[in-house]
Amino acid sequence: MTDTSQRTRPLRVLAAMSGGVDSAVAAARAAEAGHDVTGVHLALSANPQSFRTGARGCCTIEDSRDARRAADVIGIPFYVWDLADRFREDVVEDFVAEYQAGRTPNPCLRCNEKIKFAALLDKALALGFDAVCTGHYAKVLVREDGTRELHRASDLAKDQSYVLGVLDDRQLAHALFPLGDTVTTKDEIRAEAERRGLAVAKKPDSHDICFIADGDTQGFLAKRLGKAEGDIVDESGNRLGTHEGAYGFTIGQRKGLRIGTPAPDGKPRYVLDISPVTNTVTVGPADALDVTALTAVRPRWCGTAPAGPGTYTAQLRAHGEETEVTAELVDGHLEVTFAEPVRGVAPGQAIVLYDGTRVVGSATIASTVRVTAGAV
Incomplete structure (x- = not known):
């Protein structure tokens, strides 16, 4: 099998540039491999903040400027595409609805499925591009019969194939992951960025949920769903306390339960079940x-x-x-x-x-x- 990150035929590549170091190095590697690369930053917020909060968040005005500067250094054309409405509908609203229904969603998978390898890919193909390039750590291998497989990155410590597990055959056929085939540490990626003259070399990584810049998921949900007081009960239905919205909990959660009564065995209690119908959270032992x-x-x-x-x-x-x-x-x-x-x-x-x-x-x-x- 061959690795598509090492394609021999030059392609027209649309590089999704978040403004971070991984996507910048991925775009630079794609250009260095001989592909005709165009950079694009996705404007995913209708009201982007000028600056991120610490290392949280992404897709801000600051990030778009960082992406543009990186594209200038690499020597590739650069554009900003507004996908804020699509992102709100397919990712943010889905995220809120899932929590409201008592489920725990992963917005990164939904973004890859609906935005980067659907909305972005469809637009790229319509404009004549062959592939979308991202800074994910994963590999696409081509079998002898021409079919493609998604594999873990060579560096398992940075592997991101989990959040790409929603991609189908068609999407894999147009995906390029230049970082997935090298066993390098993040420090080495940053060193490479610095050698290439990319100012994002020392930029902090974004983490948590990109559209919740302050990291307060419960506060974010409360603003959209409102407070709804309900009971926290044990496995026998005994009332132990109250909460301000069942949507603020997830299965397996231990912290933030605010239960004054200790368990009979003195051991910690965890969220076992969330019932949006009765607005009840059930807690119990770890086992x-x-x-x-x-x-x-x-x-x-x-x-x-x-x-x-x-x-x-x-x-x-x-x-x-x-x-x-x-x-x-x-x-x-x-x-x-x-x-x-x-x-x-x-x-x-x-x-x-x-x-x-x-x-x-x-x-x-x-x-x-x-x-x-x-x-x-």
């Missing part, structure tokens, strides 16, 4: 979070869908570890059984299946089966 199986919906395959049941490894969080599973597609749903119980699995999260380093596909968790509490 009540152990999950043995789950059902996931809206599967997306990075290639041909599996023909029958199979054994894979699964990743449940962007920076989570792999765990062995058996999985089967049943009536359009993905039924997954874990070899060993896992903890803190929340509906709304994505499960991404792997065969070695190859990404098989992903799906959205709809329900789980627990060791002690049955289906949730």
Whole structure:
């Protein structure tokens, strides 16, 4: 198999430049490889702030200026495209609706699926570009029959294939990830940026959720959904306290419960269930979070869908570890059984299946089966 980051035929490439160091180096590498590269910064906020808050957030006016300066140094054309309305509808509103329904979404996956490799890619193809280039750490390999596979990055410590697990065949055919094939540390990427004269070499990484610049997810949701006082109860239904909105909690959460009454065994309690219908949050011991199986919906395959049941490894969080599973597609749903119980699995999260380093596909968790509490 060959790595598409090392394509021999020059391509017309649209490089998505966030204003950070990874996307700048990716664009520079694509240009150095001989591709005809154009940089584009996505304006995703209708009211961008002039400056980010510390290392949080992205897509600000400051970021667009950093991206433009990087494009100037690389020597490529540069544009700013306004996708704020599409981003609000497909990512932000989806994020709020999922929390309101008691689920825990991953907006980065939704952004890759709906914005970078849908809205952006569609526009790029319409303008005659061959591929969209990003600074993600992942690899696209081409098999002898011409089909493409998404694989983990060579540097597993920086691998971002989990958030790309929503990409299908068509999207992979037009994806370029120049950072995925090299085993380099972030310090080495920054050193490369500095050698190239890119001012973003020492710029802090953005983290958390890009459209919540201050990192206060609960405050962000409260502004949009309003306060709605409800009960916090134990597994027997005993009232332990109150909250100001069930949407502010996620399965497995320990901090911020504000329960005055200690547990009988003196051990910490965790969020076990969130009921948006009754606006109730149920808490209990850590071992009540152990999950043995789950059902996931809206599967997306990075290639041909599996023909029958199979054994894979699964990743449940962007920076989570792999765990062995058996999985089967049943009536359009993905039924997954874990070899060993896992903890803190929340509906709304994505499960991404792997065969070695190859990404098989992903799906959205709809329900789980627990060791002690049955289906949730």
